[in-house]
Amino acid sequence: RTKELVLNEGLEILDDSALLDSSITVLKLPSTLKKIGDDAFSLYVKKITGNCKEVEVTDKTFISAGDLRVLELAGVKNIPKGLFSECRKITRMSLTGSYAEIKTTDLRKLKKLRAINTSKAIQGNLKEYCKNLKNNKITVSYEMKKFGDFLIENKKLVEYTGNSEIVKIPNGVKVIGEGAFAGETNIKKIVMPNTVRKIETGAFAACDMLKSVKFSK
Incomplete structure (x- = not known):
């Protein structure tokens, strides 16, 4: 469908x-x-x-x-x-x-x-x-900063707005927020920078095509 x-x-x-x-x-x-x-x-x-x-x-x-x-x-x-x-x-x-x-x-x-x-x-x-x-x-x-396809607030990735199959999260992000990538059915691979320390609930919920995640150290 x-x-x-x-x-x-x-x-x-x-x-x-x-x-x-x-x-x-x-x-x-x-x-x-x-x-x-x-x-x-x-x-x-x-x-x-x-x-x-x-x-x-x-x-x-x-x-x-x-x-x-x-x-x-x-x-x-x-x-x-x-x-x-x-x-x-x-x-x-x-x-x-x-x-x-x-x-x-x-x-x-x-x-x-x-x-x-x-x-x-x-x-x-x-x-x-x-x-x-x-x-x-x-x-x-009302002042969430946008970095390319990412909305970031206080080093927290609040939302992904892109449409790519391979997503590289910007360096400096410490938290991937709740539902930040929810429902993004195009994503096949996620690459995290070493700054990431926390992934909140449902960050990748319903990402049906996601096959690979490279975590931070």
Whole structure:
């Protein structure tokens, strides 16, 4: 079955249930997308990215995307209450755009969330809220540094954004974060620098084609 889908530029609307019956696991949305309807994604999708100019979502957009691990959307116009209610497996979110806030109470159900990248304007309250969550240790940031295909924060590899079969992790990385490579089905080989000291839970989850790992000393 198809694993990865890149939707064509020019597409403006992803209608209700548009990909509900698909078996796509990795999806890239076009920058031209303006609206995503109800129940748009299937339970198989693990990673959704999109550098949209301005996109509107509904409170039921991700209602069937129960296995979603990584969500990266730029140009987000609104975040309705309950948007993430069924996305219990999300580990990382990057949501930037003109939206006014994230309903902090919606994050309580996201027990696996470890990093959220947002617009600078809404950092304050969200950052304080995440610190106070009993069962969560969530990094709230808007300044994650990007080194090629890697998002790195305080020497921790937070996310891999590339598409290579052989991946060489940058020298200086000490921690490979939770779910950093989750769902990357193209990767066949990982090479770690000797600086790596820790690999967190699920760092390579669902990397179905991974055959070889060269560890640090």
